[in-house]
Amino acid sequence: MSFSASVIDQRIRQALQGDSALANSWKRSLERYQIDPGLSTPPRVYSRGQLKDYQTPLEDLMHTAREGMNQLSRQVRDAGYVVLLTDPQGVTVDFVNNEAHDKELRHAGLYVGACWSEEVEGTCAVGVCSIERAPITVHHDEHFRSPNTTLTCSSAPVFGPGGDLLAVLDASALYSPHDKRSQHLVLQMVSQTARMVEDAYFLRQHRHHCVLYLSESRALLDVQVSLLMALDESGRVMAANSRARQCLGAHPDHPLAQALTCMGADISHVLGLDMPALVTQAHRAKGDAFEVRHVASARRYFAKLTHPTQPRVTRVLADHAQVASVGTDLQALHVLAGTDPLMMSNVLKAGRVMNKGISVLLHGETGTGKEMFAQAMHQCSARKDQAFVALNCAAIPESLIESELFGYADGAFTGARTKGVKGKIQQADGGTLFLDEIGDMPLALQTRLLRVLAEGEVMPLGAEVSAKVDVQVICASHRKLLSMVDEGHFRQDLYFRLSGIVIELPALRERQDLGALIEQVLHAQTRAQSRVFIPTITPEACDLLKHYAWPGNIRELKNVLRTAVALCERNLIEPRHLPRELQCGAGVPLLPPRLASGEPLASCAALSSQTASSMPESALPEKSAQLLAHLRQERWNVSEVARQLGVSRSTIYRRMAREGISAPI
Numbered sequence: 001m002s003f004s005a006s007v008i009d010q011r012i013r014q015a016l017q018g019d020s021a022l023a024n025s026w027k028r029s030l031e032r033y034q035i036d037p038g039l040s041t042p043p044r045v046y047s048r049g050q051l052k053d054y055q056t057p058l059e060d061l062m063h064t065a066r067e068g069m070n071q072l073s074r075q076v077r078d079a080g081y082v083v084l085l086t087d088p089q090g091v092t093v094d095f096v097n098n099e100a101h102d103k104e105l106r107h108a109g110l111y112v113g114a115c116w117s118e119e120v121e122g123t124c125a126v127g128v129c130s131i132e133r134a135p136i137t138v139h140h141d142e143h144f145r146s147p148n149t150t151l152t153c154s155s156a157p158v159f160g161p162g163g164d165l166l167a168v169l170d171a172s173a174l175y176s177p178h179d180k181r182s183q184h185l186v187l188q189m190v191s192q193t194a195r196m197v198e199d200a201y202f203l204r205q206h207r208h209h210c211v212l213y214l215s216e217s218r219a220l221l222d223v224q225v226s227l228l229m230a231l232d233e234s235g236r237v238m239a240a241n242s243r244a245r246q247c248l249g250a251h252p253d254h255p256l257a258q259a260l261t262c263m264g265a266d267i268s269h270v271l272g273l274d275m276p277a278l279v280t281q282a283h284r285a286k287g288d289a290f291e292v293r294h295v296a297s298a299r300r301y302f303a304k305l306t307h308p309t310q311p312r313v314t315r316v317l318a319d320h321a322q323v324a325s326v327g328t329d330l331q332a333l334h335v336l337a338g339t340d341p342l343m344m345s346n347v348l349k350a351g352r353v354m355n356k357g358i359s360v361l362l363h364g365e366t367g368t369g370k371e372m373f374a375q376a377m378h379q380c381s382a383r384k385d386q387a388f389v390a391l392n393c394a395a396i397p398e399s400l401i402e403s404e405l406f407g408y409a410d411g412a413f414t415g416a417r418t419k420g421v422k423g424k425i426q427q428a429d430g431g432t433l434f435l436d437e438i439g440d441m442p443l444a445l446q447t448r449l450l451r452v453l454a455e456g457e458v459m460p461l462g463a464e465v466s467a468k469v470d471v472q473v474i475c476a477s478h479r480k481l482l483s484m485v486d487e488g489h490f491r492q493d494l495y496f497r498l499s500g501i502v503i504e505l506p507a508l509r510e511r512q513d514l515g516a517l518i519e520q521v522l523h524a525q526t527r528a529q530s531r532v533f534i535p536t537i538t539p540e541a542c543d544l545l546k547h548y549a550w551p552g553n554i555r556e557l558k559n560v561l562r563t564a565v566a567l568c569e570r571n572l573i574e575p576r577h578l579p580r581e582l583q584c585g586a587g588v589p590l591l592p593p594r595l596a597s598g599e600p601l602a603s604c605a606a607l608s609s610q611t612a613s614s615m616p617e618s619a620l621p622e623k624s625a626q627l628l629a630h631l632r633q634e635r636w637n638v639s640e641v642a643r644q645l646g647v648s649r650s651t652i653y654r655r656m657a658r659e660g661i662s663a664p665i
């Protein structure tokens with residue numbers, strides 16, 4: 001060694017006084033790496049070809065970090081600093097040059113390709129930072145090798161979403177004031193930029209997951225990322241940024257210390273709310289922050305939950321849901337849920353009760369997709385290879401519901417077919433029975449249905465022995481069944497039997513993924529019309545679609561886009577391709593107009609404008625006349641009329657029954 005031992009001792013003592021991390025580094029440099037501090041060899045710089053091997057694994061991070069590095073460079077460049085990004089081994093994979101000092105910087109090794117590991121350079125900021133995994137400034141002769149003793153270098157670690165060291169960010173200058181305190185601000189800037197890069201990388205890596213943002217300040221939550229956690233569908237913490245790990249990680253003294261180790265814990269152990277509760281809170285907050293409490297410290301945080309924005313995310317979420325606690329592949333349900341928080345929580349609920357013999361009651365406005373949800377539940381269940389049998393209680397006359405549902409035995413009726421017929425309940429044996437508009441089930445039949453559900457046996461009309469059945473029952477209603485129970489129109493015991501779990505489907509206007517849903521339906525309608533190119537919706541038309549109240553919900557959306565796709569020219573959907581009630585824009589009611597039954601009827605305006613000239617039945621109330629005209633025009637094809645008006649068939653049947661309209665024999 002060319003340096004005298006006393007000089008080294010003196011420098012170690014100096015370093016020891018201020019900072020144990022530096023002192024330890026000096027010891028390692030001397031004892032482990034046996035570096036000669038006086039040797040004036042040039043810095044080790046990797047060739048372009050060699051450097052590629054270090055850069056390739058970090059390409060994604062370098063891409064994300066670039067903006068942060070440029071920003072940091074703009075702040076410190078004039079003071080003579082250069083900004084470097086190194087890999088965890090200290091190899092400089094990227095840098096923002098300072099042209100004013102280009103030659104000297106290159107000479108000093110403050111350049112891309114240079115290696116700043118402790119093993120090569122002895123004590124230096126990048127080297128110590130990557131070992132200590134903490135920000136540090138190494139100033140002037142705190143550096144181990146004499147050629148570096150004029151430099152001042154401030155470094156901060158950049159951690160990956162799993163807590164692993166990804167890189168080190170550094171700002172270094174060739175010349176600086178003697179007092180180390182002059183570097184305090186630079187170290188703060190470097191640390192802050194490193195956190196920013198880390199968070200940007202975290203969000204990029206977890207763009208396919210739900211991300212929970214937490215801050216102790218409600219006001220700062222939107223402008224300053226604080227604590228971040230990526231959650232899977234079941235609420236397991238998949239990753240957390242450094243601050244979340246520090247603030248929410250295990251408190252060794254806490255009785256729940258094991259479970260509270262942030263990574264891999266269920267979010268309910270960390271914040272006392274499970275995933276459905278969190279999703280519900282976020283939904284209620286409508287985009288604003290909501291309060292949560294850290295279980296271990298009882299500290300209050302303000303939270304926001306964001307959802308993946310890309311459609312293919314649902315696929316990824318479905319994959320995660322497979323390993324989640326529900327242990328079921330819920331893909332068909334996820335496709336319907338899109339990225340709407342309430343729908344996503346519905347999927348979780350459905351997953352939890354699946355295959356457990358629990359009855360499901362779906363509640364939602366017409367056209368919100370209740371039947372599709374029921375079908376998707378069936379597809380996701382263990383019964384998927386058995387029958388899915390649907391009966392719309394509002395669509396068939398009361399007198400026929402009984403035989404439809406229970407079937408009849410051979411020769412049960414005079415004049416009836418001699419051979420008996422299996423009812424829907426028996427047809428669904430082993431599979432799923434979907435009873436749509438259950439609120440329209442006559443009271444007498446409710447009692448019989450209850451017996452089937454309670455005893456698992458069905459007695460066909462005219463039969464003498466009952467038959468065993470095993471069905472998963474899913475019911476749906478747009479009505480508030482509990483109010484019907486209060487009014488005596490629906491049996492309370494049946495209600496409790498059917499509502500093992502109640503799932504509320506949001507109206508289209510409430511869905512937070514409306515834009516994505518519009519796109520999805522547009523694609524489907526384009527395909528259905530065998531068109532090659534998917535039309536573009538102009539911003540004006542898009543605005544109208546997004547601000548309309550959609551009383552007929554997804555069914556109405558499908559109808560509107562089907563027509564728009566057919567009408568549009570130059571593959572452009574403009575406002576003129578949309579129905580008049582949408583074009584009215586400001587005139588659109590916030591809540592849908594409702595019929596006397598409390599049922600929304602989508603296209604009242606369209607109906608009156610289209611049929612005003614063909615209404616001879618002046619004796620009938622106006623709306624009935626319109627409906628009658630429509631039915632006649634479509635030769636009593638109820639499905640077609642329902643499609644045109646954007647309502648369900650059951651709505652039309654109910655209206656017909658109420659107004660005494662019946663099809664000619």
Ligand SMILES: Nc1ncnc2c1ncn2[C@@H]1O[C@H](COP(=O)(O)OP(=O)(O)OP(=O)(O)O)[C@@H](O)[C@H]1O
Pocket residue numbers: 335336337364365366367368369370371372373436476478521554555558647648649650
């Ligand atoms: N998530 C979805 N994506 C695309 N289309 C959907 C979705 N959900 C429902 N639809 C479509 O919307 C229409 C209405 O759906 P569905 O019949 O399931 O609603 P519903 O709530 O049962 O209606 P109703 O109670 O009035 O009979 C159907 O054409 C269905 O294909």
